[in-house]
Amino acid sequence: MDDRVALVNRDPEIGFFTSRDSRLPPEWVDGVEEFHYEISRIEEKVKVLAALHDKHMNRPTLDDNSDAETAIERASHEITQMFQHCQRLIRQIQSKSRGTTAQEERISQNVLTSLVTSLQELYFGFRQAQSKYLKRLNSREERSRHYFDMNMTVINDDVELLQEELQNGVMRFLRGY
Numbered sequence: 001m002d003d004r005v006a007l008v009n010r011d012p013e014i015g016f017f018t019s020r021d022s023r024l025p026p027e028w029v030d031g032v033e034e035f036h037y038e039i040s041r042i043e044e045k046v047k048v049l050a051a052l053h054d055k056h057m058n059r060p061t062l063d064d065n066s067d068a069e070t071a072i073e074r075a076s077h078e079i080t081q082m083f084q085h086c087q088r089l090i091r092q093i094q095s096k097s098r099g100t101t102a103q104e105e106r107i108s109q110n111v112l113t114s115l116v117t118s119l120q121e122l123y124f125g126f127r128q129a130q131s132k133y134l135k136r137l138n139s140r141e142e143r144s145r146h147y148f149d150m151n152m153t154v155i156n157d158d159v160e161l162l163q164e165e166l167q168n169g170v171m172r173f174l175r176g177y
Contacts, residue, residue: 026104028096028111035089035115039122042082046126049075053133057140072133079126086119 052075056068090112097108 026097026100026108028093028108031089031093031096032111032115035086035093038082038086038089039118042079042086042122042126045075045079045082046122046129049079050129053129053136057133057136076130083119083123083126090115090119 049072052068052072056072059068093108093112093115097105097112100108
C-alpha cells in the first residue's frame, strides 16, 4: 500500500476512496446532543409548570391570583417555544444527514425516528397536563359559581324575609300609636 492510499479510507459501500476519517461522528450528531439537552430542559420546565398548576388550584382562597396565572402562562409559552426549537433541530439533523453514505443515512433515520417519538410523547404529556389543568380550573369555577349563586338565592330570600318582618314590625309599631 503506498502512502497516498494509506492516508485515505476506502468506503466499502460505494467502493471509492474517501478522505474522511471514519472515526469522526457524522455532523448531525451535534444536533442530537442539543436535542437531548433541550428535551431534558422541557421535562424540568413541565415539572415546574405542574407545580404551578397545583399551587394555583390548591390555594386556600378564591381570590384572583394574577401572579400565579401570569407565571403559568409564561411557563407554558416557554415550553411551547422549546418544543418548536426541538422541531427545528430535527429538521437540521434531517438536512445534515442527507448526502451521506447509505449506512449513515439509515442510522440517522433510525435516530430521527427515535427523537420524533420521544418529542411526540413529551408533547402529548404536556398537552394532557394542560387539558387536565383547564378542566380542573373550569370545574372549580363552576362549583364556586353554583355555590355563590345558591348562597345569593338564600341571601336574597333572607333579605326579603327581613324586609317583610321589618315592614310588619313598622306597621305594628305605627298601629300601636
